[in-house]
Amino acid sequence: MFLPAVRRTLLQAIPTMIGIVLLSFFFLHMMPGDAVDALAGISGSASKETMEAMREAYGLNAPLPVQLLRYFGNVLTLNFGQSINYSSPVFNLIVERLPSTLILMLTAFVIALTTGILVGWVMAVFAGRWPDRMLTSISLLFYSAPNFWVGLMIIVLFSAKLQLLPAGGSETIGVTLEGWHWLVDRLQHLVLPACSLAAFFVAIYARLTRASMLEVLRQDYMRTAAAKGLHPLLLQFRHGLRNALIPVTTVAGLHLGNMLSGAVVVETVFNWPGVGRLTMSSLAARDVNVLLGILLMSSVIVIVTNLIIDWLVMWLDPRISA
Template identity: 35%
Template sequence: MRQFILRRVLLMFPTLLGASAVIFFIFALTPGDFVDGSISLSPERALELKALYGLDHPAWQRYLHWLWQLAHGDLGFSLQYQIPVTELLDRYVWNSFLLASVVLVLYWGLSLLIGVTAAVRPHSWYDRLVTLLVFAAMSFPVFFLCLLLIKWFAVDLAWLPVGGMIATGSESRGWAHVLEVAAHMVLPVLTLVMLQAGSLTRYFRASMLEALALDCVRTARAKGLKERTVVFKHALRNGLLPVITLLGFELPGLFSGAIVTEKLFNWPGAGHIHIDTLAARDYPVLMGFTLFLAVLTILGNLLADIAYALADPRIRIR
């Protein structure tokens, strides 16, 4: 097991290097930059700023410079916010991580529970109702679902705040602050859970249906074991194997998928500033955030490999 994990960790470094090259040159070859987007600058001032920020150098030189900065933990300098990218992301990414972690726990738990119970009773009224609700939730565009929830729960019923993370001018502390943040999280969390849980529920249901048809499950039933033991001890472990592979894409998918949600709910996260920097062509911030998603993807795949090896010993033996 130790050698298996070591091999996977060593593979992370060339993968991350390749991802950094792809990310940099995609943005470097994109026409225009932050200086070109500032229409109020004179040609002389534009050339001066490009020389100051190193934008007049060849792309390969800028990539090597950026790579050297990355090796020292420096993601560059935000041209729009005039602060280091590391400081900017540190200011907002933890808010996104709070939102993503709550959503991840909720929709994985709900998808597991609903998918397993639907697979145990296939083609029943419960299974058909779950299928209907799952496809209904997946059919809503994210912006429409956000606006619909805001209208229902924030405008019409006035049960929840419209957006933001805390109320304007709030100075709450302690548990009052926690409850205030939790109230502001309800609508974006509900939106992301509804959008993400549908497809995962279908995966769990399909995987459990295959697991319940295995010979080992039929043998366990023939031995007279309780149905709960058969489902959760024998079938569920086999049913989780195909779904574990999805784990590597869940966390980066939440960060990238929450961009529109954070913007509509005015949640002060990394996805919120991503749209603003995209409009301003602030490529250092865009490259830093995209590299952050790449790191999350690589780490997620590593965790998925470890979880897969723990669930199926044949993987780590090979």
């Protein structure tokens, strides 16, 4: 049942990833300057001969088609090249930063999905009344506010004013912690950036759950189940919310790529040591190899997520597998 969907997604993923590499490669090389120019600007001075020698060493003076073919050949062997800015293999850089970003994304994803579904369910149950209107206004605020503004306001409120949580970083610097104290410290640093990243998606899932739930509640089988005397909570959760979650689950999978791009802003605001900050620093340094490696990694994450979402949708509604 699930294997055909896996094969179909994998077959679609191959041309998609090739297209992503091609477009990203040419668009990134359209930027003015290169990594050698960025390094020369940081150092303050560099002779023309030195810069040409560096371009020759890193292969930056070769024609673009030659660089592209060379890059494709390296990717097939899982060699993403060398970072000029960090003087380290790109694969090692991404693997080192990826766990922090995945923890941030998955935490924000769980917060957004659970909170959005619960808020949307409350909005649907109290449709047209004051809880619905109040939660709708809050959802519109989170939907319209940019991530960096939400992050800054969260820092001002919970860190500067209330002094409940740290303002940035992933752990307390200069302190050696172990066991439970280490875990609590990491969780305290995770709360604010995860909530900031999840705020926009909470609004989307809440509105979508509300609309889907209201549509399900109008179906004939819901009225039949109510006429049989089922408890309202059992009716809403077992028969209503499960069917209402199908569009929410599908959209949530599609939004994971957006969440990865939003992590770039959130990691910069909260000084979170993940792939987002690596992207910003590599973009400023014109480090094309690192940027291409991050784009490939993002593509793989989105493809794997789509596979998981396909399985969840078929589990929620077995008719889809037919």
